[in-house]
Amino acid sequence: MAEIQIKNVAKSFGAYQALNDINLTVADQEFMVLLGASGCGKSTLLRIIAGLETATSGEVWIGGKRIDHLSPKDRGIAMVFQNYAVFPHLTVFENIGFGLRMQKLPNDEVTRRVERVAGLMHIEMLLKRYSGELSGGQRQRVAVARALAMEPDVILMDEPLSNLDALLRMEMRAELKGVLAESKTTAIYVTHDQVEAMSMADRISVMHEGNIVQAASPIEVYRDPAAKFVASFIGNPPMNFLPATPAGSGKWQVAGQSFDGPNTDKAALQFAIRPEDMAPAEQGLVATAKIVEPLGAHLLVTCQIDDAMFRVILDSDTVVKAGQTLTLAPQSDRVRWFDPETTLAVA
Amino acid sequence: MTDATVVDVSTDTRKSGRFLYGASVVFLCAWVIVPIYFLLINTLSSPEAVNSFPKSFIPEFDFGSLQFFAGFAGILTALKNSVVVALMTMVMSIIIGAPAGYALSRFEFPGKGLFRLLILLTRAFPLPLLALPLAVMFIQVGLDDTAFGLALVHTTLAIPFAVLITFSLFSGIPVELEEAAWTLGCTRLTAFNKVVLPLILPGITASAIFAFVISWNEVFAAAVLTIENRTLTAFLLQNLDTSPLHLKFAGGFILVVPALIFIFAVRKYLFAMWGIANR
Numbered sequence: 001m002a003e004i005q006i007k008n009v010a011k012s013f014g015a016y017q018a019l020n021d022i023n024l025t026v027a028d029q030e031f032m033v034l035l036g037a038s039g040c041g042k043s044t045l046l047r048i049i050a051g052l053e054t055a056t057s058g059e060v061w062i063g064g065k066r067i068d069h070l071s072p073k074d075r076g077i078a079m080v081f082q083n084y085a086v087f088p089h090l091t092v093f094e095n096i097g098f099g100l101r102m103q104k105l106p107n108d109e110v111t112r113r114v115e116r117v118a119g120l121m122h123i124e125m126l127l128k129r130y131s132g133e134l135s136g137g138q139r140q141r142v143a144v145a146r147a148l149a150m151e152p153d154v155i156l157m158d159e160p161l162s163n164l165d166a167l168l169r170m171e172m173r174a175e176l177k178g179v180l181a182e183s184k185t186t187a188i189y190v191t192h193d194q195v196e197a198m199s200m201a202d203r204i205s206v207m208h209e210g211n212i213v214q215a216a217s218p219i220e221v222y223r224d225p226a227a228k229f230v231a232s233f234i235g236n237p238p239m240n241f242l243p244a245t246p247a248g249s250g251k252w253q254v255a256g257q258s259f260d261g262p263n264t265d266k267a268a269l270q271f272a273i274r275p276e277d278m279a280p281a282e283q284g285l286v287a288t289a290k291i292v293e294p295l296g297a298h299l300l301v302t303c304q305i306d307d308a309m310f311r312v313i314l315d316s317d318t319v320v321k322a323g324q325t326l327t328l329a330p331q332s333d334r335v336r337w338f339d340p341e342t343t344l345a346v347a
Numbered sequence: 348m349t350d351a352t353v354v355d356v357s358t359d360t361r362k363s364g365r366f367l368y369g370a371s372v373v374f375l376c377a378w379v380i381v382p383i384y385f386l387l388i389n390t391l392s393s394p395e396a397v398n399s400f401p402k403s404f405i406p407e408f409d410f411g412s413l414q415f416f417a418g419f420a421g422i423l424t425a426l427k428n429s430v431v432v433a434l435m436t437m438v439m440s441i442i443i444g445a446p447a448g449y450a451l452s453r454f455e456f457p458g459k460g461l462f463r464l465l466i467l468l469t470r471a472f473p474l475p476l477l478a479l480p481l482a483v484m485f486i487q488v489g490l491d492d493t494a495f496g497l498a499l500v501h502t503t504l505a506i507p508f509a510v511l512i513t514f515s516l517f518s519g520i521p522v523e524l525e526e527a528a529w530t531l532g533c534t535r536l537t538a539f540n541k542v543v544l545p546l547i548l549p550g551i552t553a554s555a556i557f558a559f560v561i562s563w564n565e566v567f568a569a570a571v572l573t574i575e576n577r578t579l580t581a582f583l584l585q586n587l588d589t590s591p592l593h594l595k596f597a598g599g600f601i602l603v604v605p606a607l608i609f610i611f612a613v614r615k616y617l618f619a620m621w622g623i624a625n626r
Contacts, residue, residue, distance in 0.1 A: 052526050072529040085527035089545045102532030150531065 002063045002076070002153035002186040003028045004049065009058030011044055018044045020210045022058070026186060026203075031177075032215075034190045035197040036207035037233070042190045043158055045207075049188065050079050050156050063153055073102075078147035080157040084139045086131040092118075092142050093127040099150045117145040120179050137168050144176065148183060155180065157189045161196065173199055194234050198222070206230045223334070228270065228343040231336065237275050237300065237311045242285075244271040244337070252337075255285050255305045259330075262337050262346045269346060270338040273330045275300070276313040281329035287312070289324045301326070383603060389596035419594060425582035426601070428494060429563060432578055435498035436505055436562035437555045443502070444509025444558075445551060449539075451510070452517035466507045474504075478571040485572060492574050500568045505558035512557070512616065516550040517543070553616035556609045563606055 004026040011019040019041045026032045034042040047053040049060055051072035060068040067075045078099070087095050093114055094101075100110045118124045121141040131139055140160060147155055160176075161169045177200045180187050191197055197204045198218045205215040206229070214226035225231035231239045244261065245268060247253040252261040254271045261269065276298075278284075287303035287310055299314045303326060312328055320326065337346045450456075451463065481500065482491060490496030520543055528538035569581040577585065583598045590598075 050530060052529070071534070072526075073532045073534070077530060079527065079530040081523045081527060083521065083523055085521065085523040087524060087527075087542055089542075098528070099531035102537070146527075146531070 001028050003061075004032075004154060004186060004188070005059075005061040006045070006049070007059040007061070009045070009048060009055045009060065011041075011048060011053065011056050018210055019048075019055075022210075022212060024205060024212060024215060026188060029184050029186055031180060031187045031189065031200060031202045033197040033201035033204045034188065034207055035192070035194060035204050035233075037192055039209075040207040041210040042192075042207050046156055046158055046188060046190050049154075050077055051075050076153040078150040078152035078155050080143050080147050080155070080160045082159045082162060084136075084143040084160075084163075086134075086139050086142050086146075088131050090130070091127065092123065092129050092131070092134070095131070095142055096127075096146045096149050098146065113149050113151075114145075117149045120148065120182075121145045121175075137164055137172070140164065140172065144179070148179070148185075151183075152185060154186045154188065155183075157187065159191055160189075162191070162193070169196075176200065194236070198234070206233065208233075224345070225336065226345050228272075228338045231272055231338070231345075235274060237313075239272050239274050239336075240308075240310050240312075241338070242271045242305060242308055242310070243340075244269045257283075257285055259335065260332070261335075264346060266339060266346070268340055270340050272336040272338055273334060275311040277331045277334035278312050278328040279331075280314070280318070281327055284327045284329035285310075287326050287328055289320050289322055289326055292320050292322055383607075386596055386600050386603060389593065390600040392593070419590075421577075421582065422579070422598070425577050425579045428573070428576050429578040429580065431494045432498045432501060432569075433559045433562040435494060436501040437559040439498060439502040440505040440509040440558040441551065441555050444506050444554070445513045447506075447510045448513025448515075449517050451514045453522065466510050469503060470507050474567050478568055481568070482571050491572060492576055494576060497569060497572050497578065498562070500572065501562035501565055502558075504565065504568075505561045508557055508561070509554050512554040513547070513551065516547045516554075520546055550616050553613035556613050560606045560609050564602070 004024075006022055006024040009019060009022040010017070022045060024032075034045060036042045044053060048055045048068075051067075051070060055068060058068070059066055062076060072079075086092075087098065090098065096114045096117060097110045100113055105113075114127070115124065118127060121144055123138060123141050123145060126134065126138060126142075131142070134142065140163075144157075144160065147157075161172055164172060173196055189196075189200065201218055203215060203217055204221050206213045206221060208229050214221055214230050216224075216226075221230060222234055225234065225239075228241070232241075242254050244252040244254045244259075246266075247258055250260060250263040252259050252269060252271065259271065261271075285305055287305045289301050289303050290309075291302040293300040293302075294316065296316065298316050299318050299320065301312050301314060301320055303310045303312060312326075314320065338344065339346050447466075451459065485491035485496050490499070524542050524546075525535075525538045528542045529535070533541060564580065566580040566584055569578045570584050573581055579598065579602060583590075583595065583602070586594075
């Protein structure tokens with residue numbers, strides 16, 4: 001059982017607060033992604049779980065045991081680094097078997113495990129080479145194989161794909177997801193790439209300025225963002241926001257149109273809808289098309305509503321010209337509302 | 348027509364610049380090589396040929412001078428002393444300097460900048476100023492005229508280099524390699540032994556050899572701090588007026604050649620230290 005519990009973990013570097021009171025539970029064998037922009041604290045949190053940094057306060061538990069006072073080697077974790085950290089003076093075989101040799105496993109067991117993982121990562125033919133003779137993608141596979149060979153309770157990955165080219169990244173994403181699912185290990189994966197997060201995670205923890213803003217499944221984070229930050233960070237093109245003023249109980253005025261909304265007595269709200277959740281209709285928001293981009297799979301139209309920029313994704317067969325007026329009806333169950341002061345979602 | 352003139356002028360400047368450059372390189376090489384060449388000739392000449400004039404440019408390959416040198420009373424002991432002191436210096440400067448280089452490269456601590464400056468400043472002190480007070484202190488402690496006492500002084504001279512070379516070596520090893528080793532079951536010490544040490548061993552060797560050469564070449568402290576147990580440099584200095592010419596040449600040769608060979612062997616690391624890219 002390798003459930004991870006992070007209780008009230010905070011970390012400061014001198015005057016700079018990197019993490020504020022983080023609370024998170026990762027279920028056994030769950031693939032948790034820590035997603036956020038640079039500087040949000042996701043790598044710091046990962047390193048605290050690994051034992052490479054010490055939290056200023058708080059506790060870390062793995063498998064029901066408190067581990068935050070233990071050194072990395074006693075935590076039952078294995079880590080894959082962003083720059084791979086493959087040992088240059090050892091062959092690929094010895095790299096993968098490094099942790100196993102530290103455990104003083106017998107030679108035949110080491111060979112068996114190394115060859116098995118090398119097969120999983122498709123690097124069996126590279127076992128006698130040194131890291132200097134490998135490409136970036138091959139080195140990354142060695143790094144992952146080295147972690148998997150340990151058969152750890154928890155595997156931690158710090159942006160392992162960010163140094164690879166786009167095509168290789170896409171291939172490795174799928175491969176990693178398959179390999180990790182099969183290995184039945186709890187995984188925590190750090191990335192700034194929301195596509196990676198959406199495609200690989202069981203749950204995503206969206207982080208911003210040292211806080212976890214929302215921790216939920218990919219589709220929940222996409223459809224029901226808990227805060228404006230999540231709504232604008234996830235999704236490409238990003239969610240659209242328009243100011244809304246009250247027009248009676250449960251009714252809100254957005255760009256001259258009336259919509260059903262939350263029954264709250266706030267002075268103003270923000271109306272949010274994703275570009276793909278709208279369609280041309282008779283009744284709806286009136287927008288002037290400014291830029292029309294035929295992307296092949298669909299049509300991306302950047303419009304103007306009042307003074308705000310607004311993006312909508314339409315079917316690729318739709319004919320729209322710049323300057324044309326469009327009437328767009330949002331799908332009512334996909335409309336979201338945010339409080340402009342707290343930036344949190346309002347039900 | 349104007350274009351042709353411009354081209355000619357710049358070609359001329361380039362040519363004369365190149366000539367000047369070539370000439371100064373030749374001069375510098377000669378400055379270093381010619382004395383060593385004379386040393387070589389005279390070492391390999393018979394004692395009589397050394398004292399004659401004019402000298403030939405081709406050595407006779409007579410080992411008479413060297414034989415005389417080997418037989419001269421006290422010279423082999425002096426040679427042994429030089430080796431012993433240099434070895435002690437090498438070991439001590441690495442044992443003290445390498446951990447300091449590691450700490451400087453991996454850790455942040457108050458006074459780090461000051462420490463680095465102080466390490467360099469120890470070399471700024473003129474040794475003649477320190478030599479006599481040191482001699483007095485050594486006599487009081489009982490270290491005077493011992494190999495260990497001299498090795499201590501030489502270690503002080505060699506440590507700045509040991510620290511700086513090892514600092515740049517350790518800085519060249521990404522800390523992620525050590526961190527990866529920690530996650531794979533190593534303690535800090537095991538990670539150092541299994542990951543860092545194999546990678547820096549060539550560099551540490553170079554640093555050690557450099558410390559050896561510093562001690563080997565050192566004259567002043569050796570002359571002041573040793574009386575009976577002289578090192579070769581001190582011995583030769585002492586006998587400078589009274590010894591025969593061929594002995595001086597042979598002694599000089601014995602002093603220069605090992606240092607030359609060692610420095611040549613570790614030149615790659617010295618280049619790296621002084622910033623010449625050598626990949």
